[in-house]
C-alpha cells in the first residue's frame with residue numbers, strides 16, 4: 001500500500017510505511033541536544049509511550065561511530081583517539097539508515113558504549129516508522145548528503161564554559177572517565193574539533209536555540225511547528241499526537257531575542 005504525504009515542499013512516497021518529518025539537532029558536546037529532544041518528546045506526549053507505538057522517536061549520531069581498528073582501540077584506551085573528528089563516524093551507514101527511515105522502513109541501530117569505545121551490537125534499538133524522527137549529534141550537519149535529508153535543522157547553542165562544566169561530571173559519572181582524562185581529551189580533541197567541524201555547521205541551522213533546554217520559548221515554538229506539520233497530514237488525527245502547547249505569551253513579543261534566526265523565516269521548509 002502506498003503512503004504519500006506532503007512534507008513541506010516535497011511530496012514523499014513511502015511504499016513500506018510512514019515517511020517521517022526528519023529533524024536534525026546539532027550542537028557542541030553537552031550543549032543539551034539530548035535534553036532538548038527529550039523535552040520535545042515530552043511536550044508531544046511521547047515520553048511514556050512504548051517504543052513500537054511512538055510517533056516521535058529520537059536517534060543519536062553516536063550509534064554511527066565506526067568500528068575502530070586494533071591500533072585505534074589502543075589509542076582510544078589512552079585517550080588519544082579523536083572521537084570528535086568526522087572520520088570517526090560511518091557516514092555511509094548514517095546516510096543509508098536515514099534514507100531507510102525516510103522510506104518508511106523499520107531499522108535497527110546499535111547503542112553506544114562510551115566505556116569501551118564501541119557499539120553494543122547485541123543491544124539493538126528497533127526504530128519503527130514514526131511521524132517525526134529527531135537525529136541528534138555533534139556532527140549531524142557536517143556531512144552534506146546527510147544534511148540535505150533534514151526537513152528542519154536545529155542547533156543547540158550553549159556556551160563552551162557551561163558545556164565543559166556539564167561534560168566533566170557526566171563523563172566521570174556516566175562514561176567511566178577520570179577528571180584528567182576528560183580535561184585532556186577536551187583540550188586535545190573536543191575543543192579544537194568543535195571549532196573546526198561543529199561550530200561552522202551552525203550556519204546551516206533553521207533555528208538556533210540559545211541555552212538549550214532552558215529555552216522554553218524556543219522549545220514550545222518548535223513543538224508548535226511540529227504539531228502544525230503533523231496536523232496538516234491527513235493520516236494523523238490530532239488527538240492522537242498533539243496536546244496543545246502553552247506558549248508563554250509575555251515572551252512572545254521579544255522572540256527575536258530568544259531565538260536566533262538563521263534566515264528570513266522562523267522555520268524554513270525542506271531544502
Ligand SMILES: Nc1ncnc2c1ncn2[C@@H]1O[C@H](COP(=O)(O)OP(=O)(O)O)[C@@H](O)[C@H]1O
Pocket residue numbers: 027028029030031032033034035036166167170211212213214
Ligand atoms: N538546561 C540544563 N540545565 C542543567 N543541566 C543540563 C541542562 N541541559 C543538559 N544538562 C545536563 O548536561 C549534560 C549534557 O546534556 P545532554 O542533553 O546529554 O547534552 P548533549 O546531548 O548535547 O551531549 C547532562 O548531564 C544533562 O543532564
Ligand SMILES: Nc1ccn([C@@H]2O[C@H](COP(=O)(O)O)[C@@H](O)[C@H]2O)c(=O)n1
Pocket residue numbers: 028029030033062065083084113114116117118137138190
Ligand atoms: N568513545 C567515545 C565516543 C564519543 N565520545 C565523546 O562523545 C561526545 C559526543 O557525545 P555528546 O553526547 O557529548 O554530544 C564527543 O564530544 C566525543 O568526544 C567519547 O568521549 N568517547
